[in-house]
Amino acid sequence: MAAHAGCMGCTSPTRELFACLLPEQRARLASSAVPHAYRAHESLFHEGTPALALHCVHAGAVKLFRRLYSGEEVVVGVRGAGDLVGLRGVLAGIPYATTAMTLGPATVCAIPGATLLALLRENAALAVRLLGRLALESRQAEDELVERAHCGVGQRTARFLVRWLAPADAAACAPRGEAAPALGREEMARLIGTTPESLSRTLHAFAREGLLALEARRIRVLDPVALRRRAE
Amino acid sequence: MAAHAGCMGCTSPTRELFACLLPEQRARLASSAVPHAYRAHESLFHEGTPALALHCVHAGAVKLFRRLYSGEEVVVGVRGAGDLVGLRGVLAGIPYATTAMTLGPATVCAIPGATLLALLRENAALAVRLLGRLALESRQAEDELVERAHCGVGQRTARFLVRWLAPADAAACAPRGEAAPALGREEMARLIGTTPESLSRTLHAFAREGLLALEARRIRVLDPVALRRRAE
């Protein structure tokens, strides 16, 4: 158990989620949930493979994407500390629809699907909470769709930067304090749903307007208010 | 009960979903699930309002959309016979994120959220099935996102026509046999995520290639194979 102190850390932003467990159940969860420190660009699971585990992101960030026949990857979402990854597949008993890959160093707990389903059968409150999470997941996908459909690259970029660099709700979640990993242009572009070239132009346009400072690999926000307004 | 024969019809494509109910439970469902015949362009519920009921589409088609500040609507999905609408809001206890509106005449059952949640508490099997549906909903949104992100208007149009006009799985679901309602260009364009002008051009391009015949308000598929290939 002591060995899994880190995993109870895993349940830290997720603590509320598992707060409804009985001590015995919590122990069971702790003993089978295996926390793992990933390095950058490691994958948690692959599109199309059976959903064996639910992943709780403790620290770091994870991108979810599908690979098209053409080989290019379409990112459908990014998850950070406190988020669950792979919930849908586990709950519905269907294969993962996306590949999950860390964007930087990350700590992630893997909760075996069987364990989760067992807990879920015993504890209705947990079921309700997970349901809420699944609903959130569905909503996020929809939001993402609307955003891509309607917003231009500029707006999407601004929105991304706000979410990525701003510990907006830093007040609430302490572990989010960690600096977001510096991304390459290629990767950042994919997360936003554009190309490195277009991203570069957009970024420099923002810099010219005094919103950002571009230094080496680092992006510093100079005018958060204007940036947020740009994100609408 | 006899009055609700139509509603057990409502559970017809959905029959499998509610097959797990005990007779007593099924009776309870039947007595509170109210089937209603909608006319074209009536709304089932509105974005932002509390999710009071789960809607089962018995016949017809329903579009789900959000309205932007600008006033334009973004369609995030279309549901047909056998599909559930509004599941997410009811299960998660959050307001509807979209407005649901019939595309043509439609028969839809409204199951009060309270009734559903009560049944759900008693019947774990039902919970699991609904969960699967919610997972499906989440996946559909993701699919839609990938499609919009990657495919051009031509491909999306072809894909839409295949889904809309082809009783592809007509074998399985009999009630789907009904002709899809003829849509105006404006509406069809929105469903595809484009403009009436672009749609018109695309449609006529398809017609020139011999894939379609455009007669008055009706679109007839001349070469289903080629059309499907065009949809990838």
Added chain:
DNA sequence: CGCTCCGTTGACGTAAGTCAAGAGATGTGG
């Protein structure tokens, strides 16, 4: 007959992807 509405078509504008070349970085071996 003339109205309005919808669909069609053309001309044009624009955002963003593509291609290609250059400019910094970063790293490696001599």
Added chain:
DNA sequence: CCACATCTCTTGACTTACGTCAACGGAGCG
């Protein structure tokens, strides 16, 4: 420490797919 190779980023020129605007045409209807 420099020379060289590699890689990422940036920039410019070009292309393309669509959206936008506007005019036109036909169908339905009073």
